[in-house]
Amino acid sequence: MRALILLLLVGCAEERWPVDPTTGLRVRGLGPVPELEEWPENPSSEAKRELGIRLFNDIRLSGSGQTNCSTCHFAPTKFQSNTPFDLPDRSADTLEPVLPRNAPSLLNLVYAPVFRWDGGLGDDLAEQLVIPFAEANMDIAARLPAEEVHELDFEGAKPALHARLTEEIPGYVPLYEQAFGLDLRAGDAEQTWRLTGQALAIYMREVVSKDSRFDRWNAGEDGVELDDSELRGLELFVGEARCATCHGGPLFSDFAFHNVGTAVPDAMGDRADEGRYLVSGAEEDRGAFLTPTLRSAGRTSPYFHDASEIGIAGAIERHLTVEDPLHDPILHDVVLDEDQIEAIVDFVQTLDGAELSDATTELITDFP
Amino acid sequence: MRALPLLLMLGACDAGPHIHVITELSASEGQADFLLPNATVETVDAASLVGKPYLVSVFEGGFSQGNDDPLEIAWGLVPDDLVISFSTEGSFEPGPYDASVIVYVNTPVDPADMEPGAEFDPVPPVGGDLSAFSLDDGEVLEGDPTFEAGVVRINVIDGEGDATKHLANRTAAPDDSEGLFAAFTNTILLVP
Structure with a gap:
């Protein structure tokens, strides 16, 4: 099943990352941010x-x-x-x-x-x-x-x-x-x-990260390229590093809850933050937190619910450090060396969205 | 994006332009006013800033905060006159650079981190700390990457020699949009 998903993500192998004429994408599992539909109960104005x-x-x-x-x-x-x-x-x-x-x-x-x-x-x-x-x-x-x-x-x-x-x-x-x-x-x-x-x-609705360099490359836009390290990072991301298992889809999140070792129990079994367990009451949810989107992650340091990692590299290393009995098994046998982690960091930085408009970030001074 | 190897830059153009970041915190009757991101102004006892650790870092333009290493850093303690003067040891090729200035008023800093040659281990500011800030994307030259608001852009221009950036604790009336934009340009903010 995992192999099938991987194939779907990376497309055919004639060229390493060809644009699929059906989807118009090189990596269809990581498509662009969709257009936002109107909300019938709250139409825009x-x-x-x-x-x-x-x-x-x-x-x-x-x-x-x-x-x-x-x-x-x-x-x-x-x-x-x-x-x-x-x-x-x-x-x-x-x-x-x-x-x-x-x-x-x-x-x-x-x-x-x-x-x-x-x-x-x-x-x-x-x-x-x-x-x-x-x-x-x-x-x-x-x-x-x-x-x-x-x-x-x-x-x-x-x-x-x-x-x-x-x-x-x-x-x-x-x-x-x-x-x-x-x-x-x-x-x-x-x-x-x-x-x-x-x-x-x-x-x-206008606070959206989209049209990243990756998106433009993924859509086959002329003149937009990823360098060797970024491409290597992408391969790892959808491949052996299994990042895309949780950080997949157009928003680079499965919007599920995972324990990635950010609230490890102490000697008494207590965690600094029980995470999802506080909502679900399910034992397996202890220390699990929502998968954050990776879009513009290169601009939103520090990382994790407790801001315990300043850089993405450290965050990746933490994912792979299994100290918690409830650590997500998806990652248990993933081993990455320093260069591989650096390549994934380089790839994640290609997800920085286009600049928000000045109107969106405007300094408001004319309050009623 | 990775930081350019500093030694390469030093070796390649040792006599070339340097970058200077001059931060002058002004106070009146011992009180210094700082803008907060929500455009309110908070007054701080200037004496409480003296002796606090500061960190000035220069990065390749458009760097990723927390993820890219600086080209040069300098630690120090805020002097009595509240003027922090930083000049790069190395010289820099023409291009965009971003500078971060943080005064750790509330964040404890391990003195070992401030030793020359210590491994760069960035400490994000917390409430009550001070940080350089600029909204002026007019400083982004054509074709250059944009910069994050929590740093300031410095352009080293071919043939123009050293590049100097002046920062100050600027403030403006909250109902003055133009004044407010100026106050948010090349300023030192109080982190909420």
Whole structure:
């Protein structure tokens, strides 16, 4: 079966990487990011997008008035921070405590069927984008205990967000009306919560990593080449290194949960983070985390849920270090030398997407 | 992309241009203002910065943070006048280079890492640290790779001699978009 998958990935062998006339791709298992379809329940519009980007950047929507989505998901740095652990809103002054997990990039979030390192808190994108207002991250109601970064305060956050957008910053009311044709003041907190998530989701539609050099080469574009090391890395990626088993498909993720040795149990059997187990309760999920996309991974150091690796090479080595009894068996017999790892790193760096537009990373100053 | 071998560069054009990165942190009445990524301004006691470790690194233009090795680095401690002056030992061929400047205000740094010749083991900044930053992609010359906002671009131009980049803790009123863009250009940010 594995051999069949490999054949499908690499195509025929007449030329090492010929463009398949049927698919138009050299490696069909690693195709381009698909066009994003319209969401029937939340059709795109410029008004929603303009609202969404303002909500994303408005520090007045946090408990302290000092935090916005961009604090952890900074638009000019690929919607992440390049720092290990970001600060929740309450820590804006004291710098502690920090959030317990590395904030991932929001690139291609719109394609994800599941969110967060452990897949917790549902699979609805719009809901996912508004939940931080009820977490320590934004803590709009400013009533979460300072020492607790795992708590959720929906009871406080929903009415707080509604009041903030209808009474304290009423300039948002016409923006919602233009976007959704609804008067926020006539609706309830649940409606405000839902529409806020929907506006943010529309903005996220343009936060996409695609059209990488690999994609252009894969499509047979004239003049676009991968060098020898990158090609060697690709061969390993889809071959003996088995990277594509989990990091395959157009988004270079299976959106499943794997234990790759990033939360190894100590002598007492305790893990620093139980990962997916916290959501599923399944023993085999202890220490397992969501497979992140590799698109633009070369721009989103540090890596893993605990930001424990600065470079991709170290991250690959960690995958292959079997110290956890629950370590994913896919990798148990994979052995790579330094040069092979370096080649895979070179290949992964070809996945950097085309630059986001200036409008997407714009510094917003005209808030309502 | 891999970093160019430094020795090759040193040997090839020893008398050629050097790169200078001058970071001048200004303070008023002992207080220094820093921009945060969310465009708010935070004031820091300037004395708290003195003696903190800094790391200046120069990379090939368009490098991958955490994945490509620097061409040159320099560790030091922030002096009393808050001016960090860095000049490359080697000379550089014409082309784009990116420089990172990090002041580890909160991150503990092992003194062994600061020893000359120590293996480069990058430490990402955490909240409260300072980092060079620029949004000005106008500094990307035609055909050159873009750079990440957490570094600054330095172009060594053929025949123009040394290349110097000046950085400062710039700020602007948050409702002034042009001023804000300028403040986010070749600046030193406070990491949130």
